[in-house]
Amino acid sequence: MTTPVLFDVQGPRARARARVGTAIGAVLVLAVIGFVLLRLGGNGQLEPERWAILFDPASGVPQALGRALLRTLQVAVVAMVFATLLGLLLAVGRLSDHRWIRVPVSTVIEFFRAIPLLVVIFALYFVLPKYGVRLSTFTALTGGLVLYNMAVLAEIFRAGILSIDKGQREAGFGLGLRKSQVMTLILLPQATRRMLPVLVAQLVVLLKDTSLGFIISYLELLRQARGLVEFFNFQFGDRYSFQLYAAAGLIYILINVVLSMVARYTERRTNRAGRKAVTAAPADQMGAGAGAP
Amino acid sequence: MQFLIDNFDLFWDAFLTTLSLSLLACLVALVLGTILAAMRVSPIPPLRGLATFYVETFRNTPLTVVFFFMIFGLPQIDFVIDFFPGAVLSVGLYTAAFVCEALRSGINSVSPGQAEAARALGLTFGQSLSQVVLPQAFRTVVPPLGNVLIAMVKNTSIAAGFSVSELSSLLPRLVNASAGDLTAILIGVVVGYMLITLPSALAVHRIERRVAILR
Numbered sequence: 001m002t003t004p005v006l007f008d009v010q011g012p013r014a015r016a017r018a019r020v021g022t023a024i025g026a027v028l029v030l031a032v033i034g035f036v037l038l039r040l041g042g043n044g045q046l047e048p049e050r051w052a053i054l055f056d057p058a059s060g061v062p063q064a065l066g067r068a069l070l071r072t073l074q075v076a077v078v079a080m081v082f083a084t085l086l087g088l089l090l091a092v093g094r095l096s097d098h099r100w101i102r103v104p105v106s107t108v109i110e111f112f113r114a115i116p117l118l119v120v121i122f123a124l125y126f127v128l129p130k131y132g133v134r135l136s137t138f139t140a141l142t143g144g145l146v147l148y149n150m151a152v153l154a155e156i157f158r159a160g161i162l163s164i165d166k167g168q169r170e171a172g173f174g175l176g177l178r179k180s181q182v183m184t185l186i187l188l189p190q191a192t193r194r195m196l197p198v199l200v201a202q203l204v205v206l207l208k209d210t211s212l213g214f215i216i217s218y219l220e221l222l223r224q225a226r227g228l229v230e231f232f233n234f235q236f237g238d239r240y241s242f243q244l245y246a247a248a249g250l251i252y253i254l255i256n257v258v259l260s261m262v263a264r265y266t267e268r269r270t271n272r273a274g275r276k277a278v279t280a281a282p283a284d285q286m287g288a289g290a291g292a293p
Numbered sequence: 294m295q296f297l298i299d300n301f302d303l304f305w306d307a308f309l310t311t312l313s314l315s316l317l318a319c320l321v322a323l324v325l326g327t328i329l330a331a332m333r334v335s336p337i338p339p340l341r342g343l344a345t346f347y348v349e350t351f352r353n354t355p356l357t358v359v360f361f362f363m364i365f366g367l368p369q370i371d372f373v374i375d376f377f378p379g380a381v382l383s384v385g386l387y388t389a390a391f392v393c394e395a396l397r398s399g400i401n402s403v404s405p406g407q408a409e410a411a412r413a414l415g416l417t418f419g420q421s422l423s424q425v426v427l428p429q430a431f432r433t434v435v436p437p438l439g440n441v442l443i444a445m446v447k448n449t450s451i452a453a454g455f456s457v458s459e460l461s462s463l464l465p466r467l468v469n470a471s472a473g474d475l476t477a478i479l480i481g482v483v484v485g486y487m488l489i490t491l492p493s494a495l496a497v498h499r500i501e502r503r504v505a506i507l508r
Contacts, residue, residue, distance in 0.1 A: 006408050006426060007336040007418040014336075022339045029343070039370035114490065115483050116450035122464040127475045211357035215454030222361055242369040249358045249366075256353040 045242045053240055054247050061228060061244070068224035069251060075138065075220065076207045079145035083206065084199075086146065087153030092183060094158055112151035118212055120144040125216050137218035141210070149206050156202060160195035161187050197267035204259045211252060221248040296474035297481050303463065308485045311459040314380055315446045315489060321385025322445065326392025327427075333397055336418055344393065351390035356448055359383045360455050380452035388445045395437040399430035432504040439497030443490050450486075460485045 010018065040046050053059045093105035112120065121144030124135055135143065164187050172182035192199075214222040225248035229241045297304065332344035351359070360383045367374055374382070403426050411421035431438075453462035460482050467478050 005405070006334055006412070006421050008412055010336060018337045021337050025337075025339055025343070036370055043369065043371070045369060115486055116447035116461060118450040118453060118461050119464070119479075119482055119486070122453075122461060123479050126464050126468045127479050130475045208353075208355040211355035212451070212454075214357050214361070215451070222357060226365075242366070245361065245365055249354075249362060252358050253350070253354050256355070257349075260353055 040242070050240060051243050054243055064224055064228055065221065065247060065251065068219060068221045068248070069255075071138075071218070071224075072207075072210050072213075072220040072252075073255075075142050075145065075210045075213065075218070079142045079149065079206055079210075080203050082142075082146045083149035083153055084203075086150035088157055088188075090150060090154035091157035091161065094154060095161060097179070109151045109154050112147050113155070117144060117148045117209060118215065120148050121212060121216060137213065137216050140216060141213045141218045144212075145206055145209060148209075149202065152202060153199070156195055156198050157191065160191035160198075163194060164190050193270070197263065197270055200259075200263040200266050204256060204263055207259060208252075208256055221251055224248065296477050300467075303467075304460075304481050304485065307458060307460045307463050308488070310377075310457065311446075311449055311485065312489060314377070314384070314449045314452060314457070314459060317381045318384035318388060318445060318449065319442055321381065322388035322392050322442070325385065325389035326396060329389060329393035330396035330400065331422055331427075333393065334400055334422070348390045348393050351387055352394075354387075356383065356387050356451050357454070359387050360451060364455050376452075376456045380449070380455060380457045384445060384449055384452070388441060388448070391441045391444075392438065395434050395441055396427075396430060398437070399434035400426055402433050403429045435497060435501040435504060439494070439501070443493050443497070446489050446493065447486065 037046070044050070053061050054065075055062060057063065090105055090109055093101050094109060096102050096105070121140055124143050124147075125137070125140035128135060161183075168186055168190065169182055172186045177185065210220055211222055213220040214226075217223055219227065225244045228244050232240045232244075329344045329347060332340045333348075335341060360380070363374060363379045363383045364376070367379075407425055407429065408421060411425040416424065449459060450461040452459050453465070458466070463478055463482055464475075468475065
């Protein structure tokens with residue numbers, strides 16, 4: 001996939017124009033950065049001493065952020081495992097020959113794909129207690145992520161299974177394998193390989209969405225930062241707020257960048273081996289309820 | 294059900310907030326996304342770099358974190374932004390990155406001959422992009438663009454965590470006020486979202502059929 005070239009090789013005048021444009025652009029970008037730094041500096045936010053708190057074990061901040069990161073990853077990992085397993089089950093269910101399995105499974109999938117993830121989490125956290133089921137913030141957040149992502153993953157798995165050449169399936173039946181054997185021995189192994197990039201991309205989305213825990217006060221990174229800010233405000237006033245927020249946000253961005261790189265790596269590997277990645281699946285990476293209803 | 298009817302005003306207000314939030318953010322995302330896509334294919338390398346940086350950053354940032362910086366970070370450089378405009382900007386800026394990617398894949402799918410023909414006619418970069426390539430690109434990306442925008446509508450729910458009284462925020466707000474009918478509220482909220490997403494999906498489908506280019 002190469003971008004069509006929309007411009008000719010530039011002559012001296014065009015190059016000069018581009019240079020001028022570049023210079024003006026650079027000045028503008030630098031001006032914005034400078035302005036932000038100036039404002040921050042003016043408010044005293046750049047004092048090294050204020051940032052030191054992030055790395056000073058005596059303040060308890062690195063430990064707290066570390067624990068928060070751990071809690072974020074805990075939710076992500078548990079949700080990833082359950083969402084993948086349930087998604088696989090749902091995908092197989094949706095491909096079932098029996099109407100009485102196919103129809104309810106399809107309904108479940110479409111339902112959870114159609115409503116915002118946050119609403120699912122709210123439903124678990126606020127509505128279930130009215131029926132006597134009280135969930136912790138951890139369970140509500142993980143449960144919401146599982147319910148939502150299993151539906152999305154089910155569609156990814158389904159697209160993967162459907163993309164396998166139908167001769168494979170027929171050959172399996174021709175050898176006298178059962179339906180379950182054809183699925184587990186022939187279709188799924190090949191499908192898994194093909195949809196791996198999309199699968200990893202969706203798991204990155206899941207990790208991004210753990211930040212929704214902030215809204216129901218699960219102590220993940222953002223909520224932890226907010227908690228620390230409130231704690232420090234009590235002692236020092238608004239002194240360390242910006243630094244703590246920036247740290248929490250940057251940790252989030254960093255782990256996502258790393259995972260995205262892993263995703264791109266698996267995609268390259270899958271492509272290099274001459275297999276085609278599944279592209280039909282809903283592979284957008286928007287998070288928090290991506291994919292059309 | 295009675296509860297829904299009694300509190301119809303509340304739901305209507307929340308629904309309108311979600312709708313206006315979605316429409317405004319959609320506008321921001323489409324305009325900025327188009328500019329970013331144009332930057333990513335432009336002849337000036339720094340512009341390409343800048344747009345790539347923007348897209349990669351926003352794609353790897355959870356929307357909650359974008360909201361967080363918008364509401365709690367901006368005041369640190371003396372910009373205080375109200376909750377609703379903050380939400381519009383957060384969702385819009387975030388979605389713009391995805392709109393840009395969708396559009397860029399559309400630009401890539403326009404056959405190279407079109408761009409070559411445009412250049413052979415002596416059109417400048419701006420002309421060939423706006424007159425030849427983008428119109429065709431827009432028509433091929435209707436389905437993915439539609440997906441992005443529908444996902445965006447669902448993403449507006451995050452504004453509930455930042456003091457915007459839109460649909461999802463009804464749940465935590467009414468949880469104590471009404472001992473009874475939380476399930477009814479939940480159904481109301483879900484129906485509210487579907488009132489926006491289902492017609493949008495239908496519209497996307499219609500537009501897709503009308504403008505699709507057969508190649």
